[in-house]
Amino acid sequence: MSRAFKILFLVVMVCAGLKSMAQTTANRELVVFTDRDFCISGDTLWLKAYVPKELQRYGNIVHLQLESQTGNLIASRAVKYNNTQAEGFIAVPDSLQTGLYFVHAFFNAQRNNGVLKCTGRSVYVYNRFEEAIERLPVVEDKAAVVTPESADNQIDIYLEDKNYRRRDEVKGSINTGDNEFVYMVASARIIEPFSHKNSGFMNFGMTDRNAGIPPFPEEDGVLISGSLSDRETGDAANNLVLLTVTGNETYFDYYYPDSTGLFHFFLPDARGNANLILQPLAVGDKLFDIELTPNFMSAAEQLKFDSTFVNPKQAEIIENSIKGTFFNKLFRGVSITSKDDFEMPNPYGMPFYGRPDNHIVPDLFIDLPSFKEISRELLIGFQYRDRNDEVIFRMLDYGQDRFFDTEPLRLINGIPVFKNSFFQDLKSTDITFIDLVKSERIFGDLRFNGVLFVSLKDKSNGWLAQQPNIFQLKVPCIEFPKQANYSPNAEGRTQPDTRRQFLNEVVDNDKEWPFSFQLSDVKGDLEIKVEAVSKSGKLYRTSKIISVQ
Amino acid sequence: MSGLIKYTGVVLGVLFAFIAKAQDMGIDTYNLNSESNKLQGKMLGEVLTLNAEVNSYFLYPDDWVPGAVKFVNGNVFENLRLRYQAYSDELISYNDNGRFLYQVEKELVESFSFQDGNKTRKFVRLTKNNNQQTNMYLEELYKGAVSLMVNWYIFEQSVSPYKDRNGITRAVEYQLHKDYYLYTEHDGLTKIRLNRAALLSRFPENQKQIRKLLRQNGIHINNEFSMVNALRLLIENNLTE
Helix, strand or coil: CHHHHHHHHHHHHHHHHHHHHHHCHHHCCCEEEECCCEEECCCEEEEEEECCHHHHHHECEEEEEEECCCCCEEEEEEEECECCEEEEEEECCCCCCCEEEEEEEECHHHCCCCCEEEEEEEEEEECCCCCCCCEEEEECCHHHECCCEECCCCCEEEECCCCECCCCEEEEEEECCCCCEEEEEEEEEECCHHHHHHCCEEEEEEECCCCCCCCCCECCEEEEEEEEEECCCCCECCCCEEEEEECCCCCEEEECCCCCCEEEEEEECCEEEEEEEEEECCCCCCCEEEEEECCCCEECCCCCEEEEECCHHHHHHHHHHHHHHHHHHHHHCCCCCCCCCEECCCCCCCCCCCCCCEEECHHHCCCCCCHHHHHHHCCCCEEEEEECCEEEEEEEECCCCEECCCCCEEEECCEEECCCHHHHCCCHHHEEEEEEEEEEEEECCEEEEEEEEEEECCCCCHHHHHCCCCEEEEEECECCCCCCCCCCCCCHHHCCCCCCEEEEEECCCCCEEEEEEECCCCCEEEEEEEEEEECCCCEEEEEEEEEEC | CHHHHHHHHHHHHHHHHHHHHHHHCCCECCCCCHHHCCCCCCCEEEEECCCHHHHHHHEEEEEEEEEEEEECCCCEEEEEEEEEECCCCEEEEEECCCCEEEEECHHHEEEEEEEECCEEEEEEEEEEECCEEEEEEEEEEECCCCEEEEEEEEEEEEEEEEECCCCCEEEEEEEEEEEEEEEECCCEEEEECCCHHHHHHHCHHHHHHHHHHHHHCCCCCCCHHHHHHHHHHHHHCCCCC
C-alpha cells in the first residue's frame, strides 16, 4: 500500500510538472493575435504579436508569415517590436484559394534552435470569386489547438446598454481587477459562425527549411539572402557580389560567397520596399543568375485536416460577408496603399568611400557638352584619357603626389560602373553633383584607387539595361508602422456600412479600460473578446456576445 | 627546358592579363574570404604607407597588438591589429587579408582598445569639449561622473645633431608626452597634474573632506593608479559635486 501510494504521488507530481511547463510555454514563445477569424481574399489581416522579454535577445525584428495548409508561404512581413509588442498586417492575395491558413511569427536568430515553438493562429480565407462554399477544412489534430483558459472571473467586459441596433454606439469598459496580465488584446467583430468555431490559437512547431540563412539577430534591419549561379552551367558561383540600394546613393555593401554561392546582406534601418541592385563582379564575359531566398520558417510537421460540410445558414453568412467586403471596398476604398515608400539612413553617416576631397556641382558653372569637357574644366586631379578609341580614367593620389595607375571606382547614382563609355555622353546639365576621392580608400576588405561618383538628375537608372550581370530586385524590408482603420466612413448614413471589425487594441493593464465604437449596418452576433497572456505565460480568454438587431 | 620557359611565360602572361582586367574594375579584392563578410557593417578608412620616421617614433605600442574598435553607429570590430599614431592622433590598423595598413576613419570611431602588455588601454574619441567641436583620441583611465583621461602626444625637440639607429643624422628628438585631464559632461576637459594639490584645487569646496578621506585610506597621489583610486573614492563619497 505504501509503495502504491509512493508511485501515485510520483505520477501526480510529474503531471503537475508537465502542466506547469505547458502553462508557461507562452513565456518563451511568440504569441500571435489576429483581428478576425476569417478574411476574404484581397482583405488586410491585422496582426499583433506578444514578444516575451525572454526572446528579446534574438533582435528586435519579428517576421510574421501567412502559410497554407500544405506549408507554402503566402505572404510575410518584417516588423519592429516595441516593448513587448509587434504589430503589422498581411495583405491577403486576391487570388488566394478558399481554405484554412496559419499565421506564425519568428525571429531570424531562432533559426538554429531546432524545432521552434510559436503560438500562432488559424484563419479561414474565403475567395471572393468562389460562388458556393460547401465544404471547408478543419484541423483534425486537436493536440495542436490551444484552448485558452476562461478568464470570466478575472476580466469583466462591461457594456453600458443591453440591446444594440445597427449603427449604435457601443460603449463599455474592460476591468481586469487585481489580475496582472502581461499582454491583453481586446477585439470586437461580427461573428461568422463557421470560422468562429473552427479557428483559434495553434501550437506550431517550425523548422528552418532554408538551410544557409544564418541565424543572424536582426537589430533595426533585415537580412537579405540569395544565391549566385553560373548562367551557363547552373553551378553555384563564388564571385564577389556588390549591393547598391537606390534611394540611398551613398550606401554600398559586398559579400563574398563560399562554394555554395549563398550571399547575405544586412540592410540596417531599411523601411518599406527597397530597390536593390546586385552585381556579381566578373572578369570577362561570364554571365550569372541571382535568386533571392525568402526568409521564412516551415511547419515542422504537417497537420492533419478533415473536411466538414458548411450548413446553409453558415454558407449564407459567408456569402453575405463576401458581398459586404466588396461594398466596403467600393465605398471606403482600400485602407492599405501599396506605395513604394522607402527610407534608409546611411548607417555610417557618410558615404562608404569617406568624405570626398572635391564636391562639384556643375550647375554652378557654364554648361559643358561632354564628360571629357567636364573633367577638363571642373575635375581637378582627374584625368580623362582618350587614346585609340579607348577611354581611361585616372585619379590623383594626394598622399603620393602622383596619379594612380589603375581605374578609380566609378559610380553612377551610387551603382558601380565598369565601362567608361557610360560617362562619355554625359553633359553637365545631366549631373547633380560629382564627388572625387583622391586617396586609396578601403571599405571592409575592398580597396579603391580613388573614387569618381556621379549623381545624375535622372534617377531612373535606365542605363543599367546596357550593363550585363545587373539584377534589380524589389525587396520588402521593415514594415512602416501602420494602424488599422475600423472607424465608420465620414460620409455617414448616405452610404452602406458593411464593416465587421470594430476594435482590435492592446488593453492597458489599468484596472479599467474604456472603449467605444460605432456598429455598422451588418446584423448578427457581435463578439467583444479579450485575449490575454498572464505572467506565467498562460493564455486566457473571455468574451461577450450580443445580438445586433 | 625551353618548353618550361614557354609554359612559365604563358602562365605569367595569363596571370598578368587577369590582374590587369581585375584592376580595371576599380576594385581591388585581394584575398577575400568568409571573414571579409561582416554583415553588421564594414570598416572604413584610408590606405596608409608608413615611412621610417613614423614607424620608428610615432606608433604605440612598438608592435601590432590585438584590439577592438567601436563605431559610433554601434558596430564593433574585434581581433584587429592596431597601433596608435600619437603624432597625428590617428588609429592605424593592419588588414591581414589584404596585407595593407590603413588609417581608421576617425569620424566614425567612438572608442578603441588594445592590449599593451598585461594592460588593456581604452581610448575614446572626444567630439565636444566645453561646447567646442573637437576630434581627438584620449585614453580613458577611469570612467565615472568625473573621468580621468590622458592625451598622448609626440613632442618634437631640437637637439644637437646625432645619428639615429638607421644611421641617419638628425637634429630633432621625438618624445612621447602625456597630459592628464579630468572630464565631466558639463565642464568638459580640465587639465590636472598627478598630485594631491591638483586634485584638491579641482574641488575647492570639499578640500577638507578630501584630505581626510585620502589620509584615512592611505592614498598618496603620485601616479595614474593612485589618481584613479582617489577619484573613485571621491565619487563614492559624493565629493566631486
